[in-house]
Amino acid sequence: MKTDGILKTISEKVRLDRTVERAEGESDEEYVYREYRASWHSKMVFLALFLALFFVLIGYKVTLGEYDIGFGDVYSTIWHHLTGDIVDAGDDNVVWDQRMPRVLTAIIVGIGLGAAGAAMQSMMKNPLADPYTTGISSGALFGATLAMTLGVFIIDGYYGRVLNAFVFAMVPALLIILLSKWKRPTPAMMILVGISIMFIFNAFQSYMMLRADPNSVSAVYTWSVGSIGMTTWDQIPVILVFSFAGLIILCMMSRTINALNSGDEYAKSLGINVDRVRMLCMLVISMVAAGIVSFTGIIGFIGLVSPHIARIFVGSDNRILFPASALMGACLMLICDIVAFLLLGKNMQIGIVTAMIGGPLFLAILMAQKKEVW
Amino acid sequence: MPSLRTQGLGVAYGGNRVFEDINISIDGPGLVGILGPNGVGKSTFMNAINKVITPSEGKVYLNGRDTSEMSYRDIARFVAYVPAQSKETFSMSVIDTVLMGRYPVSGISTTDNDVRIAAKCIGMMNVSDLAMRRFNELSAGQHQRVMIARGLAQEPEIMLLDEPTSNLDIYHQIYVMRLLRDLARERGIIVLAICHDLNVAAKFSDRLILFSEGKVVQDGPPSEVITSGNIREVYGVDADVVQVDGRPYAVYHADPQTPGGSMGTAPSD
Numbered sequence: 249m250k251t252d253g254i255l256k257t258i259s260e261k262v263r264l265d266r267t268v269e270r271a272e273g274e275s276d277e278e279y280v281y282r283e284y285r286a287s288w289h290s291k292m293v294f295l296a297l298f299l300a301l302f303f304v305l306i307g308y309k310v311t312l313g314e315y316d317i318g319f320g321d322v323y324s325t326i327w328h329h330l331t332g333d334i335v336d337a338g339d340d341n342v343v344w345d346q347r348m349p350r351v352l353t354a355i356i357v358g359i360g361l362g363a364a365g366a367a368m369q370s371m372m373k374n375p376l377a378d379p380y381t382t383g384i385s386s387g388a389l390f391g392a393t394l395a396m397t398l399g400v401f402i403i404d405g406y407y408g409r410v411l412n413a414f415v416f417a418m419v420p421a422l423l424i425i426l427l428s429k430w431k432r433p434t435p436a437m438m439i440l441v442g443i444s445i446m447f448i449f450n451a452f453q454s455y456m457m458l459r460a461d462p463n464s465v466s467a468v469y470t471w472s473v474g475s476i477g478m479t480t481w482d483q484i485p486v487i488l489v490f491s492f493a494g495l496i497i498l499c500m501m502s503r504t505i506n507a508l509n510s511g512d513e514y515a516k517s518l519g520i521n522v523d524r525v526r527m528l529c530m531l532v533i534s535m536v537a538a539g540i541v542s543f544t545g546i547i548g549f550i551g552l553v554s555p556h557i558a559r560i561f562v563g564s565d566n567r568i569l570f571p572a573s574a575l576m577g578a579c580l581m582l583i584c585d586i587v588a589f590l591l592l593g594k595n596m597q598i599g600i601v602t603a604m605i606g607g608p609l610f611l612a613i614l615m616a617q618k619k620e621v622w
Numbered sequence: 623m624p625s626l627r628t629q630g631l632g633v634a635y636g637g638n639r640v641f642e643d644i645n646i647s648i649d650g651p652g653l654v655g656i657l658g659p660n661g662v663g664k665s666t667f668m669n670a671i672n673k674v675i676t677p678s679e680g681k682v683y684l685n686g687r688d689t690s691e692m693s694y695r696d697i698a699r700f701v702a703y704v705p706a707q708s709k710e711t712f713s714m715s716v717i718d719t720v721l722m723g724r725y726p727v728s729g730i731s732t733t734d735n736d737v738r739i740a741a742k743c744i745g746m747m748n749v750s751d752l753a754m755r756r757f758n759e760l761s762a763g764q765h766q767r768v769m770i771a772r773g774l775a776q777e778p779e780i781m782l783l784d785e786p787t788s789n790l791d792i793y794h795q796i797y798v799m800r801l802l803r804d805l806a807r808e809r810g811i812i813v814l815a816i817c818h819d820l821n822v823a824a825k826f827s828d829r830l831i832l833f834s835e836g837k838v839v840q841d842g843p844p845s846e847v848i849t850s851g852n853i854r855e856v857y858g859v860d861a862d863v864v865q866v867d868g869r870p871y872a873v874y875h876a877d878p879q880t881p882g883g884s885m886g887t888a889p890s891d
Contacts, residue, residue: 276750280741283754284717373711503730507722511709516674517782518725519698563756564712 291562291572298575302355305582309351312589315342345481352484353476354581354598357540358550360491362577363570364536365551366558367498370505370566371529372435378552379537383420383442383449385548388541389472390449391416396468397460410542417538420445421530433526474547474599476585483543490539495574497532502566505529509564547599549606550577557613580606624685624700624779624812625649626671631680633666640666641836643680648829651810653803655823657847658833659857664816665706667833668782671814672701684780698726702778704769706785706816713758716768720744723775736775743774746801748794762789770798774805781805783815787822795819799826824848824870832856845870 268283310322317325317339325336325343334340361379368377379385391412394400401408402415420442424433427441457465479487498505504525507515512522537551554577555569562572581598584605588596625648632642640663648654656664669675671682673689682689689697702723713719717740724736744753747767752760757768766789773781786802787795799815803826806813817823823830824844832840832847834856840847848870853861860875 276745277738277741280717280744280750280753281737284737284741287715287754370712375711500730503725503732506714506718507725509710509712510719510722511705513669513674514703514705514708516694517672517698517701517703518722519693519695520725521694559712563714563718565714565718 291568294561295568295572295575298572298579302575302579302582305579305586306351306355309354309582309586309589310343310347312586313342313347315346317342349479349481349484350477350585350595351582353479353487353544354585355578356484356487356491357476357544357547358554358576358578358581359574360487360494360536360540360577361547361551362554362558362580363491363495363498363574364533365553365577366555366566366569366573367501367505367529367533368551369555370509370564370569371526371533372438373509374435374439375556376552377439379541379546380446380548380552381439381442382534382537383445384417384534384537385541385546386446386449386453387419388413388417388538389468389546390453391542392471392545393453393456393468396471397456397464413542414538416449417541418534419449421534424530425527428523428527432523433530435526438526438530470597471545472599473597474545474602476544476547476581476598477595479543487540487543490536494532494536494539495570498529498536499567499570501525501529501532502570505566545599547581548603549610550580550602553606553610554580556610560613623650623810625683626780626812626814627683628671629681629683631667631670631682632678633663633670633675634678639836641833644838646831646838646841648812648814651806651812652828653799653806653813653815653826655827655830656814656816656833657818657820657823657830662833663836664833665784668703668784668814668816672697672703672782674703695726698776700779702773702776702781704773704781704783704786706788707762708757708765708769710757713756715754716749716757716760717741717744717753719757719768720772720775723772726776739777740771740775743771744768746774747771748797763791763794766790767794767798778811780812781814783813785816785818787815788818795822796825799823802826803828820848820853820872824872825867848872 268279268286270279307319307322311317311319321339322343325339328335329340329344365378368382369375391414392409394416395409395412400412402411423445424438424441427433427437431437457468460468504520507518507520508522508525515522541547555573558569558572558576562568581602584601585595585598587605588598588601627647628644631644633640634642644667656667658664666675670677671684671689673682673692673694684692684697684701717737720740720743721732721736723743724732724739728736741753744750747770749764749767749771752764752768757765760768766786770783770786773783783802787798790798799822802813802815805811806828827844829842830844830847831838832852839856840852848863850861850863853859853863853872861872862875863870863872865871
């Protein structure tokens, strides 16, 4: 009940139609101009609030664990490490080597999935679009299963499994590009292709699981529920590149994607090559989602929920929605990880937690939300 | 001086011919109304002009340039298109929607000047009080005015409007058509608008083009186009045409149950 109240006050404070005091004798034009500036300002305030929450969550998450470390000490330890002047080697080891990889992975995954989810929904004009409904997650799972149960690798070693997952996660996007030679890739078709591929992959994956020995089945299962505890400092730059490059490209395309939302004919009349933009966008989104999922396993709900929550606060203008959704994704990942730790006293497989917490949270927001946002 | 010319223009989807051999030449500013029954290819014709649809045969020249040799972007810099309806899934505020019209000019960044132009166009369409509202909260008529504002924000030399008055009350039908006519004159632009109300079109247009079954039946000033004969032939409706304020005005005898009323068969779709 209390969160309902808070959400309501927040959304009332920053409603899109909030009133700006009208000056004496001011023209309509001038007034609308000022209103626009004010609404832009309030969206920026929201983004800043998200950012503040984000930094607080990082600090809090790092304090959690066997070894005691204060909230303030977390930031000073990080600062000392970054400036190369380590004061307490014990703190530094715990913060930097033991806890930061998990926290950073959570953040990077959240940013990538949040941005990719928002772009998917806007580009496909479908509030249900996410890495699941576009077939990316099931492709990754299929690829990883292939590696773990049958030993079919493209290359050997740890990265073999990652590469397998990545290659198969890209299948839906590549198939859409191939199909576009004969048919125009409409948003509905993209989702339907994703869903059919999901069924095909799932069927083969189940079959492989039935035939495989119990040990590999268990390994596949652990991978499939998504984990961020296994990443090391070596792997962080790789997922960072996927995530941030994706976010930057999507932000650059955000105004073009806005135009797609008004219909293909209108977008073309604005000089946009609709089919090419949609294809490029699909490719970028798939690379981000596939890059992340192939390292961490399937992490559900973040890609779906983050854009919807961000939309409540900043509206549907993709120029601001993409960064807001990315930040929201990072915050949600951290919140889920923190809540799981507080409840269980140890770190949990994140994929389970995001769905367990994300689902009810999303339902609560849907119920509390009066205005139609989508 | 803006100009629009089509030469043997035709569009066919698969085996379905929509229209063929349309030769129209608009050599100077003015409001040009496009009339015709449902399904005769008026919207398709409009989309063939700005290359949203690639014509099957023939040429379109805009300001003397062949559109088949122009990019979408080149065309968008001076041609604006206002669709009949908008199908948004995630809708933005009215002002953000209108700002989209600045895309061909300013690309990914929005300048201060863009916001001022958008605010001005919103004012011109009488929707200033709705500027911060979400687009999907508006009525159909308000939608239409916002979309026209978005077209105006593009500051085009040629403006194409697909049924700009279809959801408007009579005040706003007249308001919009008068505004389009005045804009055409003041800014020296070509405004091409598809209309269904013959009388509103006749009242404000400088020229009318009447389509029927994929052909142009008549092209000329309203007094030549709005005639009993044309209305009977194209729409299958009996009408008297009278002169009101110097413009033709059609009165329909559409109900066979009243004395003198009769109705022909519907024009073929």
